Amino acid sequence: DGGITQSPKYLFRKEGQNVTLSCEQNLNHDAMYWYRQDPGQGLRLIYYSQIVNDFQKGDIAEGYSVSREKKESFPLTVTSAQKNPTAFYLCASTDRANYGYTFGSGTRLTVV
Amino acid sequence: QQQVKQSPQSLIVQKGGISIINCAYENTAFDYFPWYQQFPGKGPALLIAIRPDVSEKKEGRFTISFNKSAKQFSLHIMDSQPGDSATYFCAASRDSNYQLIWGAGTKLIIKP
Numbered sequence: 001d002g003g004i005t006q007s008p009k010y011l012f013r014k015e016g017q018n019v020t021l022s023c024e025q026n027l028n029h030d031a032m033y034w035y036r037q038d039p040g041q042g043l044r045l046i047y048y049s050q051i052v053n054d055f056q057k058g059d060i061a062e063g064y065s066v067s068r069e070k071k072e073s074f075p076l077t078v079t080s081a082q083k084n085p086t087a088f089y090l091c092a093s094t095d096r097a098n099y100g101y102t103f104g105s106g107t108r109l110t111v112v
Numbered sequence: 113q114q115q116v117k118q119s120p121q122s123l124i125v126q127k128g129g130i131s132i133i134n135c136a137y138e139n140t141a142f143d144y145f146p147w148y149q150q151f152p153g154k155g156p157a158l159l160i161a162i163r164p165d166v167s168e169k170k171e172g173r174f175t176i177s178f179n180k181s182a183k184q185f186s187l188h189i190m191d192s193q194p195g196d197s198a199t200y201f202c203a204a205s206r207d208s209n210y211q212l213i214w215g216a217g218t219k220l221i222i223k224p
Contacts, residue, residue: 004155033211042201042216043156090155100146101212103155
């Protein structure tokens, strides 16, 4: 079955540590997105990529970095510069033709 | 001009009743209006979507009503069930840029 796989489901980060969240899709979608969701809040765009080897900052990119070396993969690194990283992180992809987004099941990141 | 305003923030409806969530937009270039449903701990999933060439679209108990002149669209859930309890997001996008602009979300609770 086609879809988006995010891993891990839960992640714990120590202060000052960088962590990488994985996002893989087998839908052959061109565009991929990373969102952050805080409890009871909406979706805030971190980074997005419309083609391989190219990505753009979203509304809250500070303290985050991404890469897009393969069409299927769009990993997100939460750096030590992100002072409040505890949140639910969602990856999505879209097919250029219909604009509907497919989301992964999310990674819950907690700072310990 | 890029905003999509969603209301109410939260909504409680009795089982069997009609749930109505509203969204308004400013950018007349938007031409795709989806609704997403998100259960706790999961990623949002596309529920139903409409384009501005029609005023209404119905899929089962879910209906989108679209008012182009007022720049508003709404989601109606008929015969609401406890399983419909979730957070609902409206969104909008333009043909030339398939990045979705999201509403803030509505937490819907259906009381048995």
